[in-house]
Amino acid sequence: SAVISQKPSRDICQRGTSLTIQCQVDSQVTMMFWYRQQPGQSLTLIATANQGSEATYESGFVIDKFPISRPNLTFSTLTVSNMSPEDSSIYLCSGSLNTEAFFGQGTRLTVV
Amino acid sequence: GEDVEQSLFLSVREGDSSVINCTYTDSSSTYLYWYKQEPGAGLQLLTYIFSNMDMKQDQRLTVLLNKKDKHLSLRIADTQTGDSAIYFCAESIRGGSYIPTFGRGTSLIVHP
Numbered sequence: 001s002a003v004i005s006q007k008p009s010r011d012i013c014q015r016g017t018s019l020t021i022q023c024q025v026d027s028q029v030t031m032m033f034w035y036r037q038q039p040g041q042s043l044t045l046i047a048t049a050n051q052g053s054e055a056t057y058e059s060g061f062v063i064d065k066f067p068i069s070r071p072n073l074t075f076s077t078l079t080v081s082n083m084s085p086e087d088s089s090i091y092l093c094s095g096s097l098n099t100e101a102f103f104g105q106g107t108r109l110t111v112v
Numbered sequence: 113g114e115d116v117e118q119s120l121f122l123s124v125r126e127g128d129s130s131v132i133n134c135t136y137t138d139s140s141s142t143y144l145y146w147y148k149q150e151p152g153a154g155l156q157l158l159t160y161i162f163s164n165m166d167m168k169q170d171q172r173l174t175v176l177l178n179k180k181d182k183h184l185s186l187r188i189a190d191t192q193t194g195d196s197a198i199y200f201c202a203e204s205i206r207g208g209s210y211i212p213t214f215g216r217g218t219s220l221i222v223h224p
Binding site: 001004006031033040041042043045048092096098099100101102103104105106108 | 116143145147152153154155156157160162200204210211212213214215216217
């Protein structure tokens with residue numbers, strides 16, 4: 001299995017600012033992903049973080065709003081840019097190893 | 113409709129069995145997963161089943177898969193108050209990537 005650490009675990013941010021969330025995996029995973037979980041909703045895939053190249057974004061998500069980095073196999077960052085209250089959500093990092101996907105504890109973001 | 117559907121709530125008495133149901137739409141699903149999310153925490157992979165299996169048992173957990181009806185269930189025997197959480201069903205449909213697609217989650221409430 002893989003242990004995934006995210007930070008910060010929660011934050012309250014002013015609208016118009018940006019927040020960068022970090023994700024560290026304790027072992028090399030084949031793929032890393034970022035999800036959003038809005039209150040009472042399921043997890044929605046934002047993008048696949050690709051090592052050393054631009055992330056692959058899902059429909060409805062764009063790089064300008066959610067820039068992602070993955071400089072090596074075990075680390076990735078997600079930035080939520082120019083935040084608005086609609087960005088208030090839980091953001092989860094995930095890493096997959098073979099057929100299993102593991103998750104961090106999430107970052108609870110509140111935008112005021 | 114959604115790709116993965118679950119009922120939103122289930123209430124059981126401590127010591128009884130819980131059965132959480134899930135239906136999915138894509139017949140090419142290769143792996144089907146059950147995740148547990150406790151309040152304020154990330155997702156914990158409980159178990160998963162390969163699509164060529166119809167049952168998998170792991171201690172108190174039993175997963176049943178009816179591929180013809182695209183129906184997956186999770187049975188928790190001797191349910192305890194510590195089992196109270198949200199349970200997510202997920203399928204992976206992207207060959208080679210195993211990126212899970214999640215249902216909205218079933219909130220399991222265990223009462224004395």
